Amino acid sequence: MLGEEAPIACCAPLAAAVLDEHEAEATAELFGALADPARVRIVNTLATSPGPVCACEFEPALGLSQPTVSHHLKRLTEAGLLEREQRGRWAYFSLRRDAVEKLAAVADLKGACC
Amino acid sequence: MLGEEAPIACCAPLAAAVLDEHEAEATAELFGALADPARVRIVNTLATSPGPVCACEFEPALGLSQPTVSHHLKRLTEAGLLEREQRGRWAYFSLRRDAVEKLAAVADLKGACC
Numbered sequence: 001m002l003g004e005e006a007p008i009a010c011c012a013p014l015a016a017a018v019l020d021e022h023e024a025e026a027t028a029e030l031f032g033a034l035a036d037p038a039r040v041r042i043v044n045t046l047a048t049s050p051g052p053v054c055a056c057e058f059e060p061a062l063g064l065s066q067p068t069v070s071h072h073l074k075r076l077t078e079a080g081l082l083e084r085e086q087r088g089r090w091a092y093f094s095l096r097r098d099a100v101e102k103l104a105a106v107a108d109l110k111g112a113c114c
Numbered sequence: 115m116l117g118e119e120a121p122i123a124c125c126a127p128l129a130a131a132v133l134d135e136h137e138a139e140a141t142a143e144l145f146g147a148l149a150d151p152a153r154v155r156i157v158n159t160l161a162t163s164p165g166p167v168c169a170c171e172f173e174p175a176l177g178l179s180q181p182t183v184s185h186h187l188k189r190l191t192e193a194g195l196l197e198r199e200q201r202g203r204w205a206y207f208s209l210r211r212d213a214v215e216k217l218a219a220v221a222d223l224k225g226a227c228c
Binding site: 014015016017019021024025027028029031032034035036037038039040041043044047048095100103104106107108109 | 128129130131133135138139141142143145146148149150151152153154155157158161162209214217218220221222223
């Protein structure tokens with residue numbers, strides 16, 4: 001789809017019976033996308049917002065410069081966690097529903113899988 | 115307890131209603147512990163093993179040197195994810211049950227909390 005990154009499709013759950021090197025790398029990549037306080041706060045904001053959030057709102061909320069916010073939004077979008085929608089001059093972001101499911105499955109060490 | 119790191123106690127779920135800067139950092143730190151393919155494979159091995167695993171088993175399984183394996187095991191233990199038990203000259207590792215629960219709760223964006 002136009003303007004969308006590919007969904008998370010490659011990583012395997014931490015509790016997968018067999019985990020090859022490629023899957024381990026993809027899973028580590030997904031966790032790496034969340035291994036930053038600013039990105040955790042962006043995801044938290046989106047998780048607790050009723051609708052898409054304008055990129056312009058993160059700058060004051062996080063106390064970060066616009067290029068830094070853009071970098072974090074790009075990283076999260078590339079990891080397949082966010083959906084980006086252009087509205088005029090601003091981009092709006094929301095959590096991808098499939099990413100939410102996938103992250104919970106990957107982090108579930110109790111054995112439930114996707 | 116002797117020989118144990120503190121459990122994961124500080125990080126907040128990604129979907130927490132309010133997430134302060136300290137909690138965001140702790141949550142990012144937890145994800146950072148899993149943002150490496152070797153550490154993902156260690157956790158995967160422990161998640162699929164019936165009992166504690168000797169540190170000596172990871173070296174051949176991961177194709178990494180002993181110091182590198184030790185570094186990864188230390189990082190995971192410090193993050194509160196692993197329990198370390200000394201048996202003679204070798205250390206044995208297992209997943210902490212509370213960490214398993216905590217990780218699933220932190221990564222659950224669907225709203226369920228700890």
